[in-house]
Structure formats: C-alpha cells, structure tokens
Amino acid sequence: MPDKLDAYRSKRSADRTAEPVPAEGPLPEGNDDTFVIQEHHARRLHWDFRLERDGVLVSWALPKGLPDDPKKNHLAVHTEDHPLEYADFAGEIAKGEYGGGTVEIWDRGTYECEKWTDREVKVVLHGTHGDRSQGRFVLIRTGENWLIHRMDYSPDENADPDSKAAPAKKSTKKTATKKASAKKQSPASSTSTPGRKATSANTSGAEPLPELIRPMLATLGELPPSRDDEKFGYEMKWDGLRAVAYADGTKVRLKTRNDLDVTGTYPELAELQESLGSLPAVLDGEIVAFDAKTGRISFAALQQRMHVRDAAQVRRLRDQSPVTYLIFDLLHLDGRSTVGLTYEQRRELLESLELRGPHWDTPPYTGGGGRKLMAESKKQALEGVVAKRLTSRYEPGRRSRDWVKVKHSRTQEVVVGGWQPGQGRRAGTIGSLLLGVPGPDGLEYVGQVGTGFTDEMLADLADRTRRIERRTSPFAGTMPAKDSRDARWVTPKLVGEVRFAEWTRDGRLRHPAWRGLRPDKAPSDVVRES
Structure with a gap:
C-alpha cells in the first residue's frame, strides 16, 4: 500500500525546508478531530485548510479563504496530504522551495465529522480564535476541483441541555505563539495589541472596522x-x-x-x-x-x-x-x-x-x-x-x-472665489483666478494667480467655474478695484493650492504660482498658513 505522504516528501527536502518532513514509517494515530487553517503568503496569497484523517492532514488550498456567506461558494483545490506535525507549523519556507513564502496559523481547533466520502466532506469547526472559523462547512467535489460552502449553523445545536452553553472541544495540539508584546498594549484596554498579521490574536470582544476615521x-x-x-x-x-x-x-x-x-x-x-x-x-x-x-x-x-x-x-x-x-x-x-x-x-x-x-x-x-x-x-x-x-x-x-x-518652500491652500478674463493668447479663457482664505468674517481675499497653469488646467477650470457662476462677490470686505474689475464671480466651492514667496503686510500672497486643484479638501479645511 503506498505511503500517504509520498507526494508530500517528493516535493520537499528536510535539509532545505523548515517544514516537518517525517521519515517513512507507520503513520501516527490520532483522534481524527484536529483542523488547522494556515495563511500562506506564497507566490499568490491563499489559505490552506487541513483536516486530520487516518494519520495525515487532508488538505485543500482556498484562494479566497473560508466563505463567510452561505450564498457564496469558494474554490477549494485539493493538494497532497500533509503530516500531522504540520498542524503546528508557522514560519518561513525558503525562496525557491516548493510553496516558498510565509506560513502563519490563521485558526485551529477541533472538528466534528458529519460525512466523509470521495465526493463530499461535511464538518463542524470549533476554532480557538472566536468565531473566525466557527460553523458548518461542506466540501463538494466538482470534477477536478472542489468547492467549499458555508452551511447554516447555530452554536446552540451542540449545547448541553443542562447548561447554558457547552464549551467547544479543545485541540490536543499546542496553539500558535502570540506575537503581540505587552509593550504594545492600548492604555484603554488590557488586551494586547496584535503583532504581525495578528494571526494569533483573540477576536472575542473585537470592535467592528470603523466606517470613518478622519486624518490627524x-x-x-x-x-x-x-x-x-x-x-x-x-x-x-x-x-x-x-x-x-x-x-x-x-x-x-x-x-x-x-x-x-x-x-x-x-x-x-x-x-x-x-x-x-x-x-x-x-x-x-x-x-x-x-x-x-x-x-x-x-x-x-x-x-x-x-x-x-x-x-x-x-x-x-x-x-x-x-x-x-x-x-x-x-x-x-x-x-x-x-x-x-x-x-x-x-x-x-x-x-x-x-x-x-x-x-x-x-x-x-x-x-x-x-x-x-x-x-x-x-x-x-x-x-x-x-x-x-x-x-x-x-x-x-x-x-x-x-x-x-x-x-522648503511655502505653499498655501486657497478657495477660488472668481476669475478675470485673459488677454492675448489667453483671450477667451481664464487669465487669473481670484483667491481667498476663510477668516472670522467670511472669505478673505488674498490675491490673484495667473501663472503655473497648463492648457489642460485652464480648460478644466473654465468648465468647473462655468457651472458655479454667481452674480455677486463671495469675498468679505472690499477688494482692490483693479482686481474686481471685469471679474466673474463663482460660489466658493473649489479648493486649490499655490506656491508663493511670502505674505505681504496687507495679507496678500506675493508671487503666487498655481499648483493645481485639491479635490481632497473642502473650503472649510483651508486655513491661513503663517
């Protein structure tokens, strides 16, 4: 009878890989109840799903990991059986070796087998990392490949009727070593902050991913x-x-x-x-x-x-x-x-x-x-x-x-409040933009900029300002007559950035040059840089 690990050994050499490579011989006897999922950063990221069965870890590669939605199946590629010792493996596989890259334990624990045939494997997983892999899954063979499907499952199905909740079985294998150090603890919590990839972090009490964190x-x-x-x-x-x-x-x-x-x-x-x-x-x-x-x-x-x-x-x-x-x-x-x-x-x-x-x-x-x-x-x-x-x-x-x-040089975010028509080669388009910075009394006029534009920028600005035209000046206070003459006013929605030499005594930009629009900024974000 062929050794179940022949294919595994043929792809690895014990003196070149950190992975366990057991010698030929009788397979160990286990409880057929251990599972492990390893995150494998090889040429392409994938997750290796392994179930203990008859002295080996029967294995599938999951390119997208476990499905979290019963409506979506994920591909499962059946791979060679692995030795039971592989359930504890985490580390680096040398570059150039089969599967070269980083292997980390994503979750592990015990499983209950509900069905095991050549075409279908149905199991209930009890992971050690919260609800990361808890549930019922079925692997279905579809020709050369397999699919993995998440089935409906409630932890109460396995509850002891005489207790509020029956604890899940604990793995007989040692769990992955925690990588987070005590020095990385949040002052607001005694839970250690996870280390690299946080693969060993306990997910119980985890906070949902925030919808919005505005940058500092x-x-x-x-x-x-x-x-x-x-x-x-x-x-x-x-x-x-x-x-x-x-x-x-x-x-x-x-x-x-x-x-x-x-x-x-x-x-x-x-x-x-x-x-x-x-x-x-x-x-x-x-x-x-x-x-x-x-x-x-x-x-x-x-x-x-x-x-x-x-x-x-x-x-x-x-x-x-x-x-x-x-x-x-x-x-x-x-x-x-x-x-x-x-x-x-x-x-x-x-x-x-x-x-x-x-x-x-x-x-x-x-x-x-x-x-x-x-x-x-x-x-x-x-x-x-x-x-x-x-x-x-x-x-x-x-x-x-x-x-x-x-x-090294001074830049200033500005709000566009209007523009003056161009002359000469700029005739028929924008000659200069009229700029402001929000202040206590409204939009304070800080000068005009007529250099730094490309033809593409001018065309884009002409189109944008046309859509937000208005009849009156958006600037607070009185502007210099030469700057307001022939001005076309716009609603102050557009934010841009200029490079300049210095501020003048009357609060104007000296020698500004246009750098471009800042669609990532709102007018309320703009402040006068001292």
Missing part, C-alpha cells in the same frame, strides 16, 4: 530645537493626496480628507488587501505619482489622476501614470483601535506588517536626526519633513502641534 493634521512650523530632537520621529513630507485605507479583510476602500471615496479612481491600490491577507486594518498614508522623466514624486503627475471617474480613462491612466500609496500610520488593527497608542508604538506595529508591494510601501521614519532628514528631503526635491512627537496619540480630525510640517 499637522501644523506648519520649524524643526524642533536640538534639545528636543530625540523626542520626535521624522518622516518625509510627501507631495500627494492624503487618504485613509479601510481594509475589511476582503477588499480595500479609500477615502480622502474630506470623506470622498476614491477607491475607483486608483484601482491599482485594490491589491493592498493581499499584503494584509485576511487581516482587517485602517491605514493612513499619501497617494503619490511620479514624473515619467525624472522618476521623482510629482504633484503635477498626480493631477491628471485626481479628477477622473470614467472607468475606461481610469484604466488607461493607471497604465500610463500609476500611483503608489505611501503608508505612515496604523489606526485600527484586527478588531482593535490603535489611535490610543503612542506614535512610536503605532509605527512599530505598522512596520511589523511589512506592507510593501507593487503600488504601496511603508517608508521608514527616523528617531531624531531632523536636520539631516530635512537636508536629504531637499536633495530628493521633496516638500520637506513632518516631525511627530514619539509619545503623541492619534487625534482623528484634529490639527495638532504634536505633528509639525516643515517645508
């Missing part, structure tokens, strides 16, 4: 004094679109600072969930694009992506000018809020997730060394740096002095 904002300022340098972490200031990513374990949703859903605008970021596996998380970061010639981050390159909604055009631009999501904070992880942790603790958790992929990355930060990083940012033609106090908590939606943005 930085104040404009200077580098902290040398005596305080070591109290801050420093990050590069990225010139892009601030976005919060909500990964629910199956898909990613992207929202801007003013709550716009831009998931469909940047389809290349959808695969970020694969880096997280089935782990739910909320991330904070910046969407950036790169100049095709210089390879440097370019806000102008991002502009052509920011306003597009047409699906065909989105696909074309995705190929022509792909974006990257630069992740710098972690707000929620595996059913636990992390906003109450310090910046240093959140960064440690974030970096343990190792989120790096074709269109996303987790750039490092430095503890101290602000002046050195500022010089490096200038060398790379970046905007500057953001200094974040290491002990600071995340304050959703607030502009905090614990975060300080330090820039």
